[in-house]
Amino acid sequence: DIQMTQSPSSVSASVGDRVTITCRASQGISSWLAWYQQKPGKAPKLLIYAASSLQSGVPSRFSGSGSGTDFTLTISSLQPEDFATYYCQQANSFPQTFGQGTKVEIK
Amino acid sequence: EVQLVESGGGLVKPGGSLRLSCAASGFTFSSYSMNWVRQAPGKGLEWVSSISSSSSYIYYADSVKGRFTISRDNAKNSLYLQMNSLRAEDTAVYYCATARVRGSRAFDIWGQGTMVTVSS
Numbered sequence: 001d002i003q004m005t006q007s008p009s010s011v012s013a014s015v016g017d018r019v020t021i022t023c024r025a026s027q028g029i030s031s032w033l034a035w036y037q038q039k040p041g042k043a044p045k046l047l048i049y050a051a052s053s054l055q056s057g058v059p060s061r062f063s064g065s066g067s068g069t070d071f072t073l074t075i076s077s078l079q080p081e082d083f084a085t086y087y088c089q090q091a092n093s094f095p096q097t098f099g100q101g102t103k104v105e106i107k
Numbered sequence: 108e109v110q111l112v113e114s115g116g117g118l119v120k121p122g123g124s125l126r127l128s129c130a131a132s133g134f135t136f137s138s139y140s141m142n143w144v145r146q147a148p149g150k151g152l153e154w155v156s157s158i159s160s161s162s163s164y165i166y167y168a169d170s171v172k173g174r175f176t177i178s179r180d181n182a183k184n185s186l187y188l189q190m191n192s193l194r195a196e197d198t199a200v201y202y203c204a205t206a207r208v209r210g211s212r213a214f215d216i217w218g219q220g221t222m223v224t225v226s227s
Contacts, residue, residue, distance in 0.1 A: 034213035049213035087152055091212035094166040096154040
């Protein structure tokens, strides 16, 4: 199985900060990577697919990059509504696997 | 409106069974693969199972293989998860999700989730 490792596990940031979350796959997954945002008590929301494609309706302050084994999610200017937990997911092969999550907290 | 609505969760004793349903609306259900993802209380997301649009391809996580069965009824726009031999570690919110973004396999639409609690 492909293991997905996110870092950091949590980050404290202020409104307006640039935040970067990384995700590393235990083997190459090409660009079969997605990023999700989840708020407490809610279902996950797709932000980025195919490593760098912005899902329709998602603000442009979110961006994704990477291929192979190393990926990043960047929030260019953190907004109050962005405080949440973020997950990466590999869709290269079954079983599909998620990272352990990164909680973005208010500083 | 594109929507997925899960139902069928509840409290069940260890060793018991439960059948989850997911009703789809607002899109051509029969054209897309469907998935179940779960989240134990306070934990991260865990992929459980996937089924292709015509049910030709089915996949399970090792943790549920042999105990859970995914199925779909395209005529009823519905997805199912039959869960047998339930264990305490199956306690979680179960989400259904679809992957409609061509060429990405990413889960673009999620239901609100249904809670399954396995406890004596």
